[in-house]
Amino acid sequence: MDTAPAPIKIVHCADFHLGASFSSLGVLRQQLRNEDMQRAFSRVIQICRKEKPVFLLVAGDFFDSPFPPESFLSLARDSFESLIETNVMISPGNHDPATVGSCWLADGYWPENVYIFKGQLEKLTYPGLKTHVWGAGFAESYQDSPLLGTSASNEDDFINLCVMHGDLTTGASTYNPISEDMISKSNMDYMALGHIHRRTKILRAGRTFYSYPGSPEGLGFDEQSQRGVYVGEVGKGICNLQFYPVNQREYCLLELDVTGLSQSEIVSAIRTKISGYARLEENLYSIELVGDIDEDRILSPESIASFFTDVFYIKVKDRTRIVSKASSEQSLKAVFVRKMQERIAKSPDDETLRLALKLGLSALKGKAGIKA
Numbered sequence: 001m002d003t004a005p006a007p008i009k010i011v012h013c014a015d016f017h018l019g020a021s022f023s024s025l026g027v028l029r030q031q032l033r034n035e036d037m038q039r040a041f042s043r044v045i046q047i048c049r050k051e052k053p054v055f056l057l058v059a060g061d062f063f064d065s066p067f068p069p070e071s072f073l074s075l076a077r078d079s080f081e082s083l084i085e086t087n088v089m090i091s092p093g094n095h096d097p098a099t100v101g102s103c104w105l106a107d108g109y110w111p112e113n114v115y116i117f118k119g120q121l122e123k124l125t126y127p128g129l130k131t132h133v134w135g136a137g138f139a140e141s142y143q144d145s146p147l148l149g150t151s152a153s154n155e156d157d158f159i160n161l162c163v164m165h166g167d168l169t170t171g172a173s174t175y176n177p178i179s180e181d182m183i184s185k186s187n188m189d190y191m192a193l194g195h196i197h198r199r200t201k202i203l204r205a206g207r208t209f210y211s212y213p214g215s216p217e218g219l220g221f222d223e224q225s226q227r228g229v230y231v232g233e234v235g236k237g238i239c240n241l242q243f244y245p246v247n248q249r250e251y252c253l254l255e256l257d258v259t260g261l262s263q264s265e266i267v268s269a270i271r272t273k274i275s276g277y278a279r280l281e282e283n284l285y286s287i288e289l290v291g292d293i294d295e296d297r298i299l300s301p302e303s304i305a306s307f308f309t310d311v312f313y314i315k316v317k318d319r320t321r322i323v324s325k326a327s328s329e330q331s332l333k334a335v336f337v338r339k340m341q342e343r344i345a346k347s348p349d350d351e352t353l354r355l356a357l358k359l360g361l362s363a364l365k366g367k368a369g370i371k372a
């Protein structure tokens with residue numbers, strides 16, 4: 001009599017983007033962020049050494065490009081090779097597709113325990129584990145037609161895992177569209193997905209569990225909070241995965257209403273806000289100053305930021321509204337203020353517009369050289 005297969009241990013990661021550029025942070029910090037990426041990846045390898053998963057499922061965009069820097073390439077190869085008890089299953093994504101000449105197609109480069117899905121859906125069978133591992137990979141940067149399709153349906157008593165990079169959507173996508181309906185019809189036990197950088201919980205469609213673990217190290221201020229991988233057991237109708245954080249730093253996007261505050265009050269309000277973070281010196285902060293500022297006040301984001309040399313990175317952005325008594329008047333000054341505020345509203349990132357408004361106001365107020 002057939003017995004149900006025993007649950008198996010897996011680690012699921014995605015969207016490392018190793019080799020990504022952090023040039024907006026400056027040369028020194030870019031180098032340090034590269035080291036962070038290596039350390040976050042090495043954390044995952046440490047977790048694998050300790051937990052000894054049967055499969056490490058890598059759901060795409062492992063590298064930021066199909067031609068990654070040699071340092072990341074050899075780190076990946078040597079690390080994977082060291083996991084002697086683990087099968088590393090890689091599904092290339094839209095950033096690191098298995099194109100001709102890509103690292104994924106390099107002859108004899110990857111160790112024996114690494115399997116790379118290079119295109120359409122495939123199935124690998126592990127009879128001893130009563131497990132099938134399905135996977136597909138991007139062969140180009142775009143993939144309009146679903147790689148999952150309907151061919152995956154399988155009714156046997158094996159555990160069915162699937163690793164894939166794709167876009168969870170109800171409509172079309174150029175990044176391998178995957179709908180809940182397709183997941184539900186796939187009859188997989190677990191789908192290890194990548195592409196969406198914000199972590200999901202363990203979700204379920206029909207009898208299929210699925211998740212996006214998100215990027216294990218944040219890549220920008222739209223990738224906040226703790227980040228990591230999923231670790232645990234999956235089986236027939238069983239999915240018991242835990243989130244393990246591996247990120248080295250956190251991106252923190254904060255907003256501060258500075259209406260009525262002096263510069264020193266702004267500085268201490270920012271200090272209070274960031275002191276809520278456990279490793280506050282390690283993080284990257286983007287502080288947006290909002291609220292109303294009187295036309296006579298000069299707000300200097302650079303000078304405010306200079307009070308925080310103890311943190312890894314801080315950027316202070318002026319998003320305040322300049323309030324001028326002239327706005328309600330019928331005068332040249334009033335027209336100038338209104339026109340400038342319209343332009344600032346359209347391009348809030350353009351610091352020169354704010355400066356132009358302030359300089360214009362002081363010029364109009366000063367009436368320099370005009371005799372009464």
Ligand SMILES: [Mn+2]
Nearest residue numbers: 015061095195
């Ligand atoms: Mn990605």
